[in-house]
Amino acid sequence: MPGTRITYQQVTIYMRHRKRHNQVIAAAKAGISERSARRIDKQNEQQSSNKRQWRTRKDPLEAIWESIVVPLLQDDETLMPVGIFDHLCEFHTDKFSPSSRRTLERRIHKWRALNGSSKDVIFLQAHEYGALGITDFTHVQSPVTIAHEPLKHMLFHYRMPASGWAYAQVIYGGESFAAFSDGLQRAFKAADGVPKEVRTDSLSAAYRNHSNDDDLTERFNELVTHYGFKASRNNRGVAHENGAIEPSWTSQVTSRASAKNSSKLQL
Structure with missing residues (x-):
C-alpha cells in the first residue's frame, strides 16, 4: 500500500521468489508493489556493477615484493613469514613498514599456494570394525x-x-x-x-x-x-x-x- 514502509523480511521474500518467477509474481508473493519491486531490482543491479576492481590504496609491498621477498621464498622453502618480516625490518626499513606485517603474511601464503613445490598427500584411512x-x-x-x-x-x-x-x-x-x-x-x-x-x-x-x-x-x-x-x-x-x-x-x-x-x- 502507498506510504507503507517495506520491511527487510519482504525484501528477502521477494529476492527468494525472484530467482524463480518474474517481477510481478515475486512482488505479489512478497506483498509489495511492482514499483517497489523495480526499485529493488535496480538497486541490486547497481550494487553488482559497483563492485570495484581496483586498489583503494597503494600496495605496501610493491617496493620489496618482487625484488626481495620472492627471491627469498624461491631460495628457501622452509623460511617462515616471521623470518622474512624480521629480515625486512632489520635491513629494509626504508622500503617496508612493520604495520604491513599481516599483508606480508597473506601474500606469502598465497604465493606458496600458487608457486610453491607440491606437497606429499596422504589419504587418511577409515577402518571398518572387524575388517x-x-x-x-x-x-x-x-x-x-x-x-x-x-x-x-x-x-x-x-x-x-x-x-x-x-x-x-x-x-x-x-x-x-x-x-x-x-x-x-x-x-x-x-x-x-x-x-x-x-x-x-x-x-x-x-x-x-x-x-x-x-x-x-x-x-x-x-x-x-x-x-x-x-x-x-x-x-x-x-x-x-x-x-x-x-x-x-x-x-x-x-x-x-x-x-x-x-x-x-x-x-
Whole structure:
C-alpha cells in the first residue's frame, strides 16, 4: 500500500521468489508493489556493477615484493613469514613498514599456494570394525636383562585399527614363520575372532619377496586358508602405510610388555 514502509523480511521474500518467477509474481508473493519491486531490482543491479576492481590504496609491498621477498621464498622453502618480516625490518626499513606485517603474511601464503613445490598427500584411512588386523614385529627399546645380561627378544604386535585393540607377545628369536604363526593365532584367540583381512609388511616368512607378485609362502597360504582371511601387505619401501601399528604409543606397549616379562624372568 502507498506510504507503507517495506520491511527487510519482504525484501528477502521477494529476492527468494525472484530467482524463480518474474517481477510481478515475486512482488505479489512478497506483498509489495511492482514499483517497489523495480526499485529493488535496480538497486541490486547497481550494487553488482559497483563492485570495484581496483586498489583503494597503494600496495605496501610493491617496493620489496618482487625484488626481495620472492627471491627469498624461491631460495628457501622452509623460511617462515616471521623470518622474512624480521629480515625486512632489520635491513629494509626504508622500503617496508612493520604495520604491513599481516599483508606480508597473506601474500606469502598465497604465493606458496600458487608457486610453491607440491606437497606429499596422504589419504587418511577409515577402518571398518572387524575388517582389518595389522601385524608387525617390534624391537624392544628397553631390553630385559637376566643377571645383568640383555635378553635377545622382540615383540609380535597385532592391532585392529578401527577399535585400537592390540595384542603383544614376546618372541625369543627372529621374525620366523613359527613366531608369526604362533603370535597371530594367539591374537585371534585373545580377540575372540578373525578379521576379514590381515596386513603385514614384506615378511619373508609370509611372502616370496623375490617374486614380482604377492605370492604367499606355502605355510602362510595354509594358515590363510584355515582361518579364511584375506592376506595383504604394504607396498615395499612405503613406511607410512604401516602407520596404524607404528605410532608413538607402540613404545608404551613395548615398555609394558617388557616390564611384565622382566618381572617374571628376574627371579
